[in-house]
Amino acid sequence: MSRIVVKVGTTTLAYPGGRLNIRHVDELVKVLSDLKNAGHEIILVSSGAIGVGVGRLSLSGRPADMPGKQAAAAVGQCRLMDIYDTRFSEYDHVVGQILLTREDLDDPERRGNFENTMAKLLEWHVLPIINENDTVATAEIAVGDNDTLSAIVATCINADINILMSDIDGLYTADPHKDPDAKLISVVPELTEEIMALGGGSNSSQGTGGMATKLRAAQICTTHGIDMIICNGSHPSLLYDIMDGKAIGTRFIGKKENA
Numbered sequence: 001m002s003r004i005v006v007k008v009g010t011t012t013l014a015y016p017g018g019r020l021n022i023r024h025v026d027e028l029v030k031v032l033s034d035l036k037n038a039g040h041e042i043i044l045v046s047s048g049a050i051g052v053g054v055g056r057l058s059l060s061g062r063p064a065d066m067p068g069k070q071a072a073a074a075v076g077q078c079r080l081m082d083i084y085d086t087r088f089s090e091y092d093h094v095v096g097q098i099l100l101t102r103e104d105l106d107d108p109e110r111r112g113n114f115e116n117t118m119a120k121l122l123e124w125h126v127l128p129i130i131n132e133n134d135t136v137a138t139a140e141i142a143v144g145d146n147d148t149l150s151a152i153v154a155t156c157i158n159a160d161i162n163i164l165m166s167d168i169d170g171l172y173t174a175d176p177h178k179d180p181d182a183k184l185i186s187v188v189p190e191l192t193e194e195i196m197a198l199g200g201g202s203n204s205s206q207g208t209g210g211m212a213t214k215l216r217a218a219q220i221c222t223t224h225g226i227d228m229i230i231c232n233g234s235h236p237s238l239l240y241d242i243m244d245g246k247a248i249g250t251r252f253i254g255k256k257e258n259a
């Protein structure tokens with residue numbers, strides 16, 4: 001039995017206009033439900049509040065201003081949870097929503113409350129679904145991206161592994177969108193300066209993450225002794241292969257002396 005934190009990005013959950021990617025969402029829910037049936041503890045960190053809100057409101061694009069983002073998130077988060085609740089219920093799994101800001105995680109008392117709630121939810125076999133509390137998370141109090149949020153969550157609950165499902169297969173030796181010779185790096189035993197330098201800016205117009213935030217998430221996980229994997233969210237069944245110990249995407253090895 002493993003305690004697995006899975007993060008999915010907006011580009012996996014929704015098409016560019018914000019309409020739901022039904023195939024991805026349905027496959028993801030099915031695989032996570034099955035892994036839960038097999039005895040694993042699953043914690044889902046899901047983006048998509050703003051993206052799904054944009055689709056639900058038929059806006060022409062992701063709002064640039066903070067009130068617009070926050071209002072879109074209010075609509076999208078509600079829709080997102082309805083989608084998850086309905087689909088997970090089909091497999092007899094109960095979900096719970098947790099919305100966090102950086103302030104919650106930085107304050108020892110609030111962080112303790114979060115950890116206690118998570119422990120109880122997992123004891124009750126609930127599948128917690130976590131996102132940033134985007135409707136109130138201004139720049140000053142936001143974690144800012146869900147790669148980092150999922151890494152922090154993984155450390156709070158002593159997860160065995162943090163899996164970031166992205167729109168890319170993993171970490172490459174160069175940007176594969178620009179360099180045809182770029183090679184996938186399957187294992188990163190150490191986050192060297194050379195590896196950290198491979199993080200560029202975000203290249204998605206929907207989500208906020210990019211390789212830089214994923215590498216920072218890897219730093220958080222590995223220094224706490226937790227392995228982290230980046231893999232392609234278009235194929236949720238890859239999660240089975242990961243649990244079978246196959247080499248999928250890029251695996252960052254946690255420093256075991258800190259585990």
Ligand code: GLU
Pocket residue numbers: 009010046047048049050051073131132134144145146147207208209
């Ligand atoms: N919390 C944001 C949302 O749900 C996503 C943040 C991210 O993509 O990293 O839209």
